[in-house]
Amino acid sequence: MVDQPRLAIDAMSGDGGPAVILAGAATALSRDPSLRFILFGDQAAIAAELARHPALKAAAEIAHVDGVVSGEEKPTQAIRRAKTTSMGLSIHAVKTHAAAAAVSAGNTGALMAMAKLALRTIPGIDRPxxxxxxxxxxxxxxxxxxxxxxxxxxxxxxxxxxxxxxxxxxxxxxxxxxxxxxxxxxxxxxxxxxxxxxxxxxxxxxxxxxxxxxxxxxxxxxxxxxxxxxxxxxxxxxxxxxxxxxxxxxxxxxxxxxxxxxxxxxxxxxxxxxxxxxxxxxxxxNNHNGAVFLGLKGIVVKSHGGANADGIAQAVAVAAKLARADLPRRIAEDLTQVETTRIAVAAK
Missing domain, CATH: 3.40.718.10 (Isopropylmalate Dehydrogenase)
Structure with a gap:
């Protein structure tokens, strides 16, 4: 369980870009001061927005990366650029345990493909x-x-x-x-x-x-x-x-x-x-924002691309809550009971 989760944020994603993403992260931080962030994207653009949010600036670090996954980009193309995009490196931070969860408002297909390839599925789960x-x-x-x-x-x-x-x-x-x-x-x-x-x-x-x-x-x-x-x-x-x-x-x-x-x-x-x-x-x-890719070994939350700051804050809150509860572990434990019963029934 993570008491003070560090979240990887794809700061360049969504229709509003860094301005909306960082405003949402700042709102989430005001509601939960224990949060910490790694902000992936263009350093100059992120720094300019952080100047508007002093509390977030103190709770975040910037990981500069030039590449951004576009809304029209095919998942196969995005995967090839995973190591050079804000989306790909946000997921990689979860893989290396540098972050407890990742949040992106970017291309859904690309996010799913990258997350599945990088994090893999929980044993016993065929598909996220x-x-x-x-x-x-x-x-x-x-x-x-x-x-x-x-x-x-x-x-x-x-x-x-x-x-x-x-x-x-x-x-x-x-x-x-x-x-x-x-x-x-x-x-x-x-x-x-x-x-x-x-x-x-x-x-x-x-x-x-x-x-x-x-x-x-x-x-x-x-x-x-x-x-x-x-x-x-x-x-x-x-x-x-x-x-x-x-x-x-x-x-x-x-x-x-x-x-x-x-x-x-x-x-x-x-x-x-x-x-x-x-x-x-x-x-x-926006009040129900934050879809989750269930079944992976790490936590990745997908925000609506058109979400406003309150919607982004909601997605961040979902990511933090699931990170604290260690959702992948809970799923693995629950699956064991069902799978044991299925095998016993099949053997009759």
């Missing part, structure tokens, strides 16, 4: 998965994975995702025994692909103490608070996530249009402002 926190109507956010790292998954992958997602839910959200559900086209046991049905059978048979498998869930129930962890292949998960995000934007835009349609509507807006502020806060992706 991209997980994020999503808002719900329940008492807690939910963990959803995979969100695009693996377009095709077999039953073994889905079971591993369930174990990883449950560990993340316990550590990040404090849920003692997360309710896990598989995303499917129906809730009946016979619905869905063979992979989904096999994964469900394995999870029911394992019945681990650290998660409660609740069967299948449909996409229209994602935000109802009926599950703490929702597991999917990356293809379906990414589509479900984008549909949910698009619906949230549609609702907020529709409300804005409705309240600006007449003088009476504008008066109604003034009366409804507190409720609308709460709605905006709940749907703001």
């Amino acid at each position: 998965a991209l997980a994020a926190l999503l808002p719900t109507l329940g008492d807690n956010d939910l963990v959803m994975l995979d969100l695009g790292a693996n377009t095709e998954c077999d039953a073994r992958n889905l079971v591993q995702f369930a174990v990883m997602g449950a560990a993340y839910s316990r550590l990040a959200l404090g849920v003692a025994r997360p309710r896990v559900a598989l995303l499917n086209i129906g809730t009946e046991e016979g619905k869905g692909t063979e992979e989904l049905r096999d994964a469900a059978a394995q999870l029911r048979a394992a019945d681990p103490a650290y998660l409660s498998f609740d069967g299948f869930i449909e996409a229209d129930r994602l935000g109802r608070g009926e599950a703490d962890v929702i597991v999917s292949d990356g293809f379906s998960g990414n589509i479900a996530l984008k549909a949910a995000e698009g619906t949230a934007r549609f609702i907020t835009d529709l409300i804005k249009r409705a309240f600006s349609s007449s003088l009476r509507s504008k008066a109604g807006f003034l009366l409804s402002r507190p409720a609308l502020h709460l709605l905006r806060h709940h749907l703001d992706p």
Whole structure:
């Protein structure tokens, strides 16, 4: 466990570059003064921004590097430049234990490829998965994975995702025994692909103490608070996530249009402002920023490229929390129980 985590920050990533990234790191530091940082990127650009944030300057060191991974760069190209880019060296710092976790708002595909190659997967994990926190109507956010790292998954992958997602839910959200559900086209046991049905059978048979498998869930129930962890292949998960995000934007835009349609509507807006502020806060992706590549031997957190300073601060907080809890070790321990049960069932 790391009490005062040092975080590697890809300072050149994201739409706002060093200005937004460092403002976010400074906000995170103001909330958690124990944090320390290694800032990877152009020294002159970083130093100029640090002048605006004296507390962050005292808690950070700059690691100069010229290269930056662009948003359009292919993962294969990015991997070849891993040793000369701010993204690649941020991940390398985790590999060498110079940092407890890495945070980047850069190219998702490149970040995943570099992280997987440099850090490798935890023994027993075939593929890492991209997980994020999503808002719900329940008492807690939910963990959803995979969100695009693996377009095709077999039953073994889905079971591993369930174990990883449950560990993340316990550590990040404090849920003692997360309710896990598989995303499917129906809730009946016979619905869905063979992979989904096999994964469900394995999870029911394992019945681990650290998660409660609740069967299948449909996409229209994602935000109802009926599950703490929702597991999917990356293809379906990414589509479900984008549909949910698009619906949230549609609702907020529709409300804005409705309240600006007449003088009476504008008066109604003034009366409804507190409720609308709460709605905006709940749907703001910056308040749930920080997706995690689960299943690696180190911690890498992916921020939205368009996140503001508060969103970056949220991603930094996620990285620090998971570093303190040593998430990879917890996943490895949990996986042992499920794998032992799977082997015993197969031998019967």
